[in-house]
Amino acid sequence: MIRTVLGDIRPQDLGVCDAHDHLFLRSRQLPGQELDDVAAARAELEAFRAVGGAAVVQWTPHGMGRRAADLAGLSRATGVHLICATGLHQAPHVAAESLAGLRGRLAEVFVAELTEGIGTTGVRAGLIKVAGGFHALDAHARWTMTAAAEAHHATGAPIAVHLELGTGALDVLDLLCGELDVPGNRVILGHLNRFPDPVTHRQAAASGCWLAFDGPSRAHHPTDWQMPAAVRSLAEGGFADRLLLGGDTVTAGARSVDGGPGMPYLLRRVRPRLEAELGPDLVARILTEHPGRAFSIDRA
Structure with a gap:
């Protein structure tokens, strides 16, 4: 089943899915750029729906303004399925007092938000969202991933990982799948488009994990032109069934309704570009069948 904000649905009912995005987000690292407007979030979902979108996975975790109370109403109003995250991002993104309040009970919080x-x-x-560091895992990342693994084992929920600039994938898998016994197919690695190294991508894919290519280029990592080849390399390497696509809108100015690419960009521009590289049938599966498998929960 897929746990949406309106209740559980069958994976085959999810539809065309943006596998990584944000309707709401607040970070100490992005002052003045918060996603915190309900009307704008509704307009963005309506714009996504108008180009064929049916579902959005919001990766905004605990302590970052995810506005869970508004998500059910937005889903009903727009007809778009929404999946909400628990979890915890890197320490610089979260208020110090919020982090202090989670010490000693992080896994408990994750489990409660998934079940109650x-x-x-x-x-x-x-889902459970956590984050690695730049080419490494610090103590905070190990703490959050250990709690995420405990919550996964208790609930069956998938773990989605922010890779800083797309790096550190193998370290994350060594920890989650090696030390902490999380099955590879329950781990989703995000931002691989930001570090388009085909060797690392194939090594990561061998674990059985999901590989997410999520978001258009930004000023400090202009990698859009390499993304189609990276995805094709994985498909040719036998990993076509492990791919996900998302938009990752993280600031107000990036919304389509505020002049940015926003959620519709995934279907307006990314989809036809990848169809030319991979064919429409595979891209259709990446947008529909794959999210239904990646974000499934196998326990009530």
Whole structure:
């Protein structure tokens, strides 16, 4: 099943899915650029729906303004399935007092948000989002990933990992799948488009994990032109069934309704570009069948 903000649905009912994006996000690293406008979030979902989108996985975790209480209403109003995250990002993104309040009970919080709901909202999270560092895992990353693994083993929820500039994939897999016994197919690696190294990508894919290419280029990592070849290399290497696509809108100015590429860009521009590289049938599976498998939860 897929745990949406309106309840559990069958994977085959998810539809065309943006596998990594944000309707709401607040970070100490992005002052003045918060995603915190309900009307703009609704307009963005309507724009995504208008180009054929049916589902969005919001990777905004605990302590970053995910506004879980607003997600059910947005899903009903727009007809777009929404999946909400629990989890914890890198320490610089989260208020110090919020981090202090989680010491000694992080896995407990993750499990509660997956099974009982987020606060009093009645919304249950459908995935656990954590983050690595730049080419390494610091103590914070190991703490959050250890808690994520514990929550996964208790609930069956998938673990989605922010890779800093796309790096550190093999270190993440060594920890999660090696030391912490999380099955590879329960791990989703994000931002691989930002570090388009085909050797590393294939080594990571061999674990059985999901490989997410999510978001257009930004000023400090202009890699769009390399992304289609990286995806084709994985498909040719026998890993076509492990691919995911997302938009990763993280600032207000990046929304399509505010002049940026936003969620519709995934279907307006990325999809036809990849169809030319991979063929429409595979791209259709990447957008529909693959998210239904990657984000499934196998326990009530």
